[in-house]
Amino acid sequence: MTSTQLRLLAVFSLGYFISYLFRGVNLGFAPFIIHDLHVSPADLGTLTSMYFLGFAGAQIPVGVMLDRYGPRRVTACVMLVAAIGALIFGRAGGLGAMMVGRLLIGVGVSACLGGAFKATAQHFDVGRLTLVNGLVMAAGGLGGVVVGAPLSWLLSVAGWRAIATGLAVLTAAAAAAIWIGAPTKHETRSSAGLLEQFKGTWHILTSRAFWKLAAFSGLTQSVFYAMQSLWVGAFMRDVALAGTNEGPARAATLVSVLGGAFIAGNVGFGALARALERRGISVYLTSGATMVLFVVVQAMIAARVPFPQTMLWGAYGALGGTGILTYAVLAEHFPARLLGRVNTTFTLVIFLAIFALQVAIGAALGHWPMQGGHYAAEGHITVWTALIALQAVAAVWYFLPARRARPAAAAV
Template sequence: MSLTQLRVFVLFSAGYFVSYVFRGVNLGFAPAITHELGLSAADLGVLTSLYFLGFAGAQIPAGVLLDHYGARRVTAVTMLFAALGIWVFGAAHGVGVMMLGRLLIGVGVSVCLGAAFKALAQHFEPARLPLMNGLVMAVGGFGGVMVGTPLTWILTFANWRAVCIGLGILTVLVSVAQWTLLPDAQQPRHQASIGTQFKGTLHILRSAAFWKIGSFSIVTQGVFYAMQSLWVGAWLRDVQGFAPREAASLVSVLGFAMMAGCVGFGAAARGLERRGVSLYAFCGIGMALFVITQLLIMFGAPLPAGLLWAGYGVFGGTGILSYAIMARHFPASMTGRVNTTLTLTIFVLIFGFQIGVGAVLSHWPANGGHYPAAAHLCAWGILVALQVVSGIWYVMPGRTRNQPVPAPVPQEN
């Protein structure tokens, strides 16, 4: 790996790490925020999910901007909105202003993952992308670790508002480092106009191959992140009876396991392809194992909790291989838009799933902030059913996933 490639990997990974911390920080803040503002499960679900709404809503313009202006410029500028958002969130004393803060955070970090994948595609050969994408996801996954035990420990001597100030400062530092230290990748000499590039995004959304390849991963990733960033903690406390510190430890185990899974599956994918196992099939197997792991957790399989939640983390990130599959089916000039369009669909589902779980839980009476096991099982059972349906679509025979998608032909005025 050259020095330039190393800088690209480290600084874009740092951006995604910050994005991941913001994604799950309400997992640690939830008890304090709920107590301070008197929120129900539905209220907490809506508040937390606004990050995903902002993130999803910015994906299409983000993809166009990435392909037009380059990853360095776009991600360094937009991260400043995330810093502003966390400061607004931390200073708020009402739910409305906190919602605005979460929305700004989501918009601000909306390009972090797409920018990283685009930059990697520009600086690394295609055969290395599953591993490099997995490494970026692993660094991001460490953000999932940080919102477990480390955040719980920090909150023993600092309140959640002080943590928000620190997160804003960290975000600004990463933004400045990206602007000053990252190289500018060579852009096409004759770029299409912004309007034409928006039409390219519609071309992606109309592509049967996009929906075929993304079907299973969109739903499994939606479930994984919706649960990991908010409802896993409630499940561990309400259903499995863990104390807050034990629950936080298992959240960190999940985060470490996801890091290992992203790297391990990314490395294994390249070796298995040489042995005739396609990336599409390997990705599908990993996602199927993720669904099985969820069923084992739901039905209380007689296995150590640490092992089950480690399995949840290891297999939960396998859907990320879909980004590498997409890169092989769409032209390089559309990489930014393909990545952000896939992320858009995933985050729309995360937004819906977080609200949906909260709404389902709120149909049962809470006892001291806890909901009965039946409520959690009902909510998660619906999520598993949706994953099974999408998995059936993923494995059904179809020619579109094996055919490269041509770039749209610009129309002359």
């Protein structure tokens, strides 16, 4: 790996780390927000999901801008919106203002993942993308570790509003690092007009091949991120650790275990997919197999199989992000000029689903009365069972033989 590639990987990984940190920070903030604002489970789910709504809503225009102006310019500039959103979120006096701040955060980090994948596709060979993109995801996964035990400790010495302000400063610094540190080579402006660029996005959205790839992967990832960013801590506390002497501190530790396993899974499965590909096993098949294993682990957790909690949640974290391998499959299927829009369109699918799931999960849990600050175990299990069933249906379509599709190269 050259020094230019290392520099690119470092600055874009930092951007995605911050994106991931914002994604899950309400996991630690939730008890304090509930105490300060007296919000219901549905309100908490809606507040947290505003990040995903903003992120999803920005994906199509961001994808067009990435292909037109390049990942360095777009990612650095858009991240400044996230810094403003974090300031609003931390200073807000009511739920409405907090939702605005959370929405702006989602918009502001909307280019971090697609921009990183666009940049790696420009500077690395296609055969290395499974590993390189896995490293980007692993760096983001550090955010999943930080929102566990480290954030729990930080909240014991500083208020959540002060932490939100600190995140705003960190975000602005990361934007500057990307602007200054990312290489400018290959960042040429597209000659196609904006209308033609949007036509390319429409081509992707109407491609059967895209949806066949995106449905199972998008659903497994949206389930994982919806849970990890808000509801998994409550599940651990109310179901997995119910009846034990272990409390919120143990749940925070398991969240960090999950986040650490996510990092290892992204690096390990990315390398494994590359190794298997050299032996004739496609990334498509490897990704499908690991996603099926993720569904199996969810079923084991929901059924409360008597396995050590660290092993179960470690497996959940390691397998939860393996659908990311689909980005490499998409890079092989679609031409390079479409990759910014392909990546952001796929991310749009995932984050719209996360938004819907977080709201739906909060509403579903609200159907059972809370007792002593805990959600009903029956509600948690009902939610997990429904999500497992949805993923199982998507898995069937993923493995069905593909029909002949019109060529992706026809788009602009």
